[in-house]
Amino acid sequence: MPSIQPHHVINPLIKIENLCKSYSLEDANGRTIMNQVLFNINLTINQGEFVAIMGQSGSGKSTLMNILGCLDTPTSGSYWLSEKNAAALSGDELARIRNRSIGFVFQGFNLLKRMTALDNVAAPLLYAGVNRSNSRRQALEFLRRTGLENFALHQPNQLSGGQQQRVAISRALINQPALILADEPTGNLDSQTSREIMSLFAQLNRDQGITIVLVTHEDTIAAYAKRLIRLKDGHVIYDKNNDRSLRTQ
Amino acid sequence: MNLFSIIGEALRALRQNRLRTGLTMLGMIIGVAAVVLMLSIGQGAQTKINQSIAAMGSHLFIVVPGATSSGGFSFGSGTIKTLTINDAHAIAELPSIGATAPVITGTAQLNYAAKNWSTIITGTTPDYFAVGSWKMESGATFSESDLRSAARVVVLGSITAKNLFNDEDPVGKTIRITNRPFLVVGVLMAKGQSLTGRDQDDNVFIPITTSERQITGSQFPGSIRYMLAQGNSADDMDIAEIEMVQLLRQRHRISAGKENDFTVRNLTAIADVATSAAKVMSMVLGAIASVSLLVGGIGIMNIMLVSVTERTREIGIRMAIGANQRAILTQFLLEAMMICSMGGLIGVVLGIGGAWLVSQVADMLIVVTLGMIGLAFLFASAVGIFFGFYPAKKAASLKPVDALRYE
Numbered sequence: 001m002p003s004i005q006p007h008h009v010i011n012p013l014i015k016i017e018n019l020c021k022s023y024s025l026e027d028a029n030g031r032t033i034m035n036q037v038l039f040n041i042n043l044t045i046n047q048g049e050f051v052a053i054m055g056q057s058g059s060g061k062s063t064l065m066n067i068l069g070c071l072d073t074p075t076s077g078s079y080w081l082s083e084k085n086a087a088a089l090s091g092d093e094l095a096r097i098r099n100r101s102i103g104f105v106f107q108g109f110n111l112l113k114r115m116t117a118l119d120n121v122a123a124p125l126l127y128a129g130v131n132r133s134n135s136r137r138q139a140l141e142f143l144r145r146t147g148l149e150n151f152a153l154h155q156p157n158q159l160s161g162g163q164q165q166r167v168a169i170s171r172a173l174i175n176q177p178a179l180i181l182a183d184e185p186t187g188n189l190d191s192q193t194s195r196e197i198m199s200l201f202a203q204l205n206r207d208q209g210i211t212i213v214l215v216t217h218e219d220t221i222a223a224y225a226k227r228l229i230r231l232k233d234g235h236v237i238y239d240k241n242n243d244r245s246l247r248t249q
Numbered sequence: 250m251n252l253f254s255i256i257g258e259a260l261r262a263l264r265q266n267r268l269r270t271g272l273t274m275l276g277m278i279i280g281v282a283a284v285v286l287m288l289s290i291g292q293g294a295q296t297k298i299n300q301s302i303a304a305m306g307s308h309l310f311i312v313v314p315g316a317t318s319s320g321g322f323s324f325g326s327g328t329i330k331t332l333t334i335n336d337a338h339a340i341a342e343l344p345s346i347g348a349t350a351p352v353i354t355g356t357a358q359l360n361y362a363a364k365n366w367s368t369i370i371t372g373t374t375p376d377y378f379a380v381g382s383w384k385m386e387s388g389a390t391f392s393e394s395d396l397r398s399a400a401r402v403v404v405l406g407s408i409t410a411k412n413l414f415n416d417e418d419p420v421g422k423t424i425r426i427t428n429r430p431f432l433v434v435g436v437l438m439a440k441g442q443s444l445t446g447r448d449q450d451d452n453v454f455i456p457i458t459t460s461e462r463q464i465t466g467s468q469f470p471g472s473i474r475y476m477l478a479q480g481n482s483a484d485d486m487d488i489a490e491i492e493m494v495q496l497l498r499q500r501h502r503i504s505a506g507k508e509n510d511f512t513v514r515n516l517t518a519i520a521d522v523a524t525s526a527a528k529v530m531s532m533v534l535g536a537i538a539s540v541s542l543l544v545g546g547i548g549i550m551n552i553m554l555v556s557v558t559e560r561t562r563e564i565g566i567r568m569a570i571g572a573n574q575r576a577i578l579t580q581f582l583l584e585a586m587m588i589c590s591m592g593g594l595i596g597v598v599l600g601i602g603g604a605w606l607v608s609q610v611a612d613m614l615i616v617v618t619l620g621m622i623g624l625a626f627l628f629a630s631a632v633g634i635f636f637g638f639y640p641a642k643k644a645a646s647l648k649p650v651d652a653l654r655y656e
Binding site: 066069071072091092095096098099100104106110111112113114115123124126127128129130131132171175 | 261569570571573576648653
């Protein structure tokens with residue numbers, strides 16, 4: 001296909017058109033009221049970008065993140081991920097996309113309790129149909145890449161915050177996704193560990209070309225990204241390349 | 250999605266909460282053990298009854314003389330001596346009847362050496378032993394010629410033999426019945442209790458002729474207490490009954506419209522009633538035990554619902570890393586089913602153990618069949634699927650974004 005297209009057209013990884021999201025709530029009188037969180041969002045993110053989405057709480061950045069991660073569906077508009085309209089897919093197809101194309105890193109790490117780091121990292125492969133011994137072998141390899149091979153048999157509560165987040169990153173990477181979504185990944189970490197985690201993201205983006213979308217409210221964290229998007233009250237109010245990106249230093 | 254991996258996840262989840270898993274399983278264990286135990290007790294009762302029926306003799310009729318009435322009072326069956334030895338001989342000639350055995354009874358004092366014993370004395374014909382399915386422990390029954398000559402020979406029931414002889418072999422010895430010497434020709438094998446609970450082994454048998462002339466005597470010579478008649482086949486029991494009634498009415502010159510002066514009872518029908526009563530008992534016991542299985546199932550549902558709520562975040566994480574609804578449903582359903590089938594397995598073992606204990610302690614016949622084990626196990630698994638499905642469905646239908654946000 002690329003051969004018949006003009007060479008300057010790059011198919012975007014993410015293309016969002018006129019995306020709106022509203023929630024229905026019940027007020028005190030039992031009437032249903034609609035609460036719109038996102039208004040006509042238009043956004044294109046290309047393969048290999050490192051984007052930080054910023055905004056105050058209530059700005060809609062988490063809602064946008066959930067939609068990007070196929071954890072939630074838009075009320076209207078379209079969300080194209082790798083040329084598939086996620087707004088029109090079934091629950092099973094969305095699960096498949098989350099499994100194969102997206103890796104999540106959360107603020108609270110969200111590791112499975114009472115499971116070893118190794119099994120946590122291997123878990124996505126379980127749902128991809130890979131057998132246990134194969135998935136464990138791969139999981140160990142990914143733990144090695146984040147420097148945690150000696151902690152493979154530790155459970156999350158035996159690891160520091162930074163180590164837990166590295167396990168989460170290994171888990172996000174194991175299915176070799178096109179996109180990593182990181183929701184306040186350093187929110188629970190001290191500044192030194194935060195720097196280490198952000199460097200890891202930057203390195204993954206630079207060396208492996210993995211697209212990273214990061215949600216944060218901290219400027220120092222957003223500074224690692226190459227592009228900054230600011231949301232306010234459900235609207236995109238700023239979308240520019242980050243000239244002062246730490247990556248360029 | 251790989252089923253084996255999901256089985257592994259389910260097992261891991263159960264292991265993580267051993268106490269809860271164990272307690273939930275306990276409900277299942279008790280339920281299944283109760284079902285196995287109750288079914289085996291019911292089955293044991295049924296088997297016991299079947300044995301009694303087999304011991305009683307197959308397709309039997311009992312014919313008793315009719316009731317007398319005097320001045321408006323009716324005196325029960327057998328109070329009039331309308332049935333005779335000749336009636337028995339005539340019935341034996343019917344094509345649908347194989348053999349008959351007339352019986353007269355009385356009580357008598359028996360002596361052997363220094364021991365004495367009082368028991369029922371039955372005067373009958375040699376056919377009696379075949380009709381009533383008696384087997385010999387030692388010796389033989391008395392013969393037709395003993396019958397003709399009214400010989401003083403006696404066949405002992407096993408309890409009577411034990412009471413008079415202890416471990417001595419009675420055959421060939423002479424005992425005294427109401428002070429007349431009788432030669433013991435045989436000892437019967439023990440039969441145990443009859444369906445009505447009467448001891449069938451404490452009695453002695455002598456030729457009916459001897460009894461009539463020398464022991465019990467009779468106001469009306471030739472009259473009998475009752476007779477046993479054996480039909481040729483189970484299918485012809487109704488025909489045999491009609492033929493007997495017709496023959497006896499004819500012999501007794503009962504004109505049309507008058508009541509019979511005798512009663513014919515089909516013992517097989519009585520046995521059928523006993524068998525179906527035992528079946529009903531088994532079913533009632535099984536049903537009562539099933540209630541505990543049901544309660545166990547509700548316990549599982551309760552725990553699984555708590556578990557789903559408690560593990561909402563885990564479900565969210567699993568969904569985020571790619572578990573679809575079916576994977577979540579399968580995992581939770583498998584957890585419920587594993588609790589049930591493991592509980593079922595332990596319950597079956599405990600149930601069999603309990604059945605053995607009951608059979609030892611209460612001296613009851615307990616029968617455990619593979620069928621009832623299978624039934625209890627299947628029932629337990631079905632309970633698991635039934636009560637596990639709703640919580641599993643609830644887990645699977647959570648929205649990923651809501652499950653992840655759950656604190």
